[in-house]
Amino acid sequence: MKRGRLILTLIGALAIFGMGHPVVSHAADTTPPTPEQDLANALASMPQGLPINGYFMTPTFTSSTTNNSATVTPASANGTQAVQLTSNTNQLGTIWAKKDQFYFDLTKKQKASMWMYFGNGPLGHMGDGMAFVIQNAGYQATAVDKNGVPQGQETLGVWGLPDSFGLSEAADVIKPVGAQAIQKSWALEFDTFPNGASYTSASDAKGFSTFDAGTKVAGGGNDTAVNQHQHIAAAYPANQSLGGTYYARPASDNSSVYYVKMNHQGIIVGAGNWLTNGSWHHLTVQYTPPADSSTTKGNVTYTINDKDPSTGTELQNAQSNNYELDTTKVDDGSGHAYWGFTGSTGQYGENNLVVFEQIPGLVDADASVSLANETANMEGPIDVNTPVMGGNRLRLDYNLTYNAGRSDWTPKAQINLPSGFVPNSAVVTFADGTTQTVDLGVAQTGQQLNFTLAHALNTTDSTADITIRGRQANPTSNSAVINTTTSKFVDNQGIATADTTPYTVFQATTTFRIGWASGENYDSVTTAKDKDVTVNGKFMLSGSPITANGFTLQGSVNGTPIKDQVIPSSDVSGNTTSGFNGTFSYTVPASSLNAGMNTLMLYVTSFDGYTTDSLVSDIDVSGPLQFGNVDDSVSYTADLTGSHMLVPRDGPWTIDVNDQRGTGSSWALMAKMAQPLQATNVPATTMNLVYKSSSDATPVILGSDAARIAARTTTSNDDTFNATQQWDNDTGLLLDVSGGATAGTYTGQIEWSLENAPS
Known part of the structure; x- marks a missing residue:
């Protein structure tokens, strides 16, 4: 087990010096898992991500004997690897993407998509957390004390350490704190241990930092204080200005003795141990550069818990905030920056891990999907309020868009089809007009399609549209809700996901007969040239909340729509409760038929939009x-x-x-x-x-x-x-x-x- 450095001093009695956590009592209902048990849970539930060997540098701290606890885990069965920053008590971990290849480009839009794990344990009895950092101080960058020794605990390895004592001016207290942080940096902290003790005497306050003390949450309700909650916040760690990133707060009995708190900006909070709950949390970071040369102000938007860790499905209750980033605070003149993570623990341990879906600057790609009902001629998106009848012909339209990046993207599609959707074709159309036909016999396993795009997406050929046509099976009951499915598009440079919208399928049955001779049911008919063909049929619509007792016969011959034909009310019986039954007759004119094989497709639609299964038949016109x-x-x-x-x-x-x-x-x-x-x-x-x-x-x-x-x-x-x-x-x-x-x-x-x- 790796241990960080423990520094002790005597102030009347033995106490932990510097960043020690105040003891918080709690009544535990269950015994938290051991670090080993918690790590096993984290790895077993780890979402799919990128292999990251070769992307990151894990530095050895050269200025002291402090060990860097950061490491990269072995690859899982699907190739996923995680950055693990800490695993136990008194640890400090830092890891940085290689700047020569995987730099953060401050002049262009960047996106980072990742999963984060903060351990499993009660509030007040967990490690300190992690920070996402953009910086230009180099691979050795970390928080240090006044002697240059790397420091963790409440600093998270990035914020400054207040260890200059006996200073009577608040501004003098702040300057060394900023100087001992990572220089030329911006940090987004994930603080899992609120340091919020209030000191009322000079002897208590001297030499202590309580970054979270007294800080209020904007819009938090009831003047909620950060010192009571795990939280996310951002600032410039190296800022030495009084009232910028750090405040000097006097002890109540001696205004010339100060302790340091932090100015939390762009804050997100949650209740209880919302971060250390034993689950993975998805984070999306979107960076927008300055609009033009007249300004140096860009923007970072960060969103937590925007995907379900079990399914990858997009969640609607995500929390988001943003920060106006002044690029001069982190730029070294090149427009490029290091980026990575720091993490630390104190007297309480914590497993801190990160799995990446998209790495800044490598591949920025998006995926989306919509569902159309071709039987009902509905191109708009289908949702739970849109009627779909069993047997309807549906079309799934996936769009992949390569937004930016320095690497090509050739993803493997892992498409999870909606329940009951039976595909009959799948075609990929690229931006250059070329197409790829997917062999369903090879690609399909159950309700999943697996295939790799025929060629890469990049800034030149930036889109791929995947069109999957099929039919919706009849539900076993009158109706069924088809739940969301999440599909992934994966290669070693980036992962994008797309979610279908839930929709409702109603039961429908139809009888279809050509000629309807002697009650026989035919799938095809042979006719002579220049002869009309009469089609008779029966239909039933049940299980759907049909409100209009009116029906129309629709369809096509060889893909050309027929003229809509209203079915006489005398040919329909039933009601909205039990369903409707009816008969129809349609004559296909000889002028619509070609010599050889013709395809006739018919369906019945109620006046309020509910549609039967499509009836498909072959008409073979035999010329001489x-x-x-x-x-x-x-x-x-x-x-x-x-x-x-x-x-x-x-x-x-x-x-x-x-x-x-x-x-x-x-x-x-x-x-x-x-x-x-x-x-x-x-x-x-x-x-x-x-x-x-x-x-x-x-x-x-x-x-x-x-x-x-x-x-x-x-x-x-x-x-x-x-x-x-x-x-x-x-x-x-x-x-x-x-x-x-x-x-x-x-x-x-x-x-x-x-x-x-x-x-």
Whole structure:
């Protein structure tokens, strides 16, 4: 166990000197966990964050034997690492991002997003806390005493130490305090031990600091004092001006003896042990630089508890404040600064840890999500007051935006889909117009999609829109609230999160029939070209608070919306309690149908916006498959040589096939000899035609059984193809002349046919 330096002096009796905590009595209902037990809890509940090896410098204090208690924890299963500043009593920890790579840029917007853990224990019996610090004093920066020895406890390793005594002027008391703080710095403290004792005698006050004594909380109610609460506050630690960061307060019986308190600015307070409650606390720090060269004033806004530590979901009861930061107080002229954390403990210990989601200057990125109901044609955001019916087609729209940074961001999407949302497609569209189609078969596990963006986001290509289309499953009861889900977009340079909005799903069932013949239910129908198609259906809406007894049939054919059709009230029965039942009929005009496969989608919407499931059916329009131009005759001519020959055709042979059934249809051309080739001048003498698919194929004799001569899959809705166009002198139909053939004129007849068959 590491221990800090304990300094003792005698003032009548033995007492802890300098920053010692006053003893606060309390009645504990339960025994606090040991430091080891508390650390195990912190690591087990640690939210997902960045691996940080190589980002930070943990200095060794060279001016004394004081140990730096800060360390970086080993990586968890998902690669997360934490900065641990303290783990026990009497410790001082400091850690700084490497300025050459990960500096805080005072000239540009910066964002830090992190999780902080302050231990688990009662108010008054915990360590001192941590501070987020921007500074230009270097890696060795820490609070020191008048001899240059690093100091912790109430200083948190950043504020000044009041150890110059016997001074009778308040201004003289303040100057050494500011001089012994971290120079050229601004600090945001997370004070978990309120130092608020009041000293009424010179002997008590001499040499003590009670930074929190007597400080009031603006708007805190009942003049609430900081000395009673764990709190967050900000100031310039090195400020030596009287009444700036520090006050010199006289003891009541001797106005020339002072103790020091702090001017808490930009304060946030909470009740009880709200920081040391054994939970992780999310902090977002947003820095806005000076607007232009006419001012040196920027702004830091800090928000605590803005995310749920278990789910990462954004919380609405976050506390926030801001501080006007004068950059001249911290800038060394370069516009860049060190940044990091300090932390300390005294006679009480505390586990102080930090996990990072976004590091200042590295990647500043945001993620958001909205939900649209495409069935109901509702593009606006859906919430608990917006009706969604089971089976509705929904669209999740995630937006990732790279705001600024010095590193590219190629996040892995960890998208948690809402309960009952069944995806059927996911596409990423980048700012440069390129797209990435997500393979759901690979990416989806249960209600989560995991995939990595195809290319990085940066200041040039700064956005990615992830569009996920799907359908909402029917709830098992009349209605169900779909709770918020949090999705993360993670790489080693930064993490962004997005939360869906809760919404309510109502139960809906529908019966859909094409033609409605004999009560059969069809998913598709085949019809002839130039024929209208009549669609009959039944619907039911139940479980939803429908108030208007009126319904409209809506939908589309091949993506083109149909004209809305009000369903006659005589075709609807039911009430708002039990639900409504109805029938509908819709005729799809032939003019709306293309040759081949068509998609019909219909749904019913109540007058007050509640919508049934979408009814999707295929309408297959079969245009004719027929012959086009076909040569009536073809001839073969050869001089007999007494040897076997395969004689080619005398000229081209046109056999056109016209297919109007739509792209992707397949056909086969079949042929057989209706009459064999027979000599007209030599009775009973015959010859054969043979078919060769390639020059080295074995010839197949064309006989009385049909043989496949050609095949094709169409490439358009009106496809005409010459089945013989690829034949040459060695392929196609050839005349087979034997060595003993008799000279003469031979005639015969071929019968052609078309089959609807795979190619």
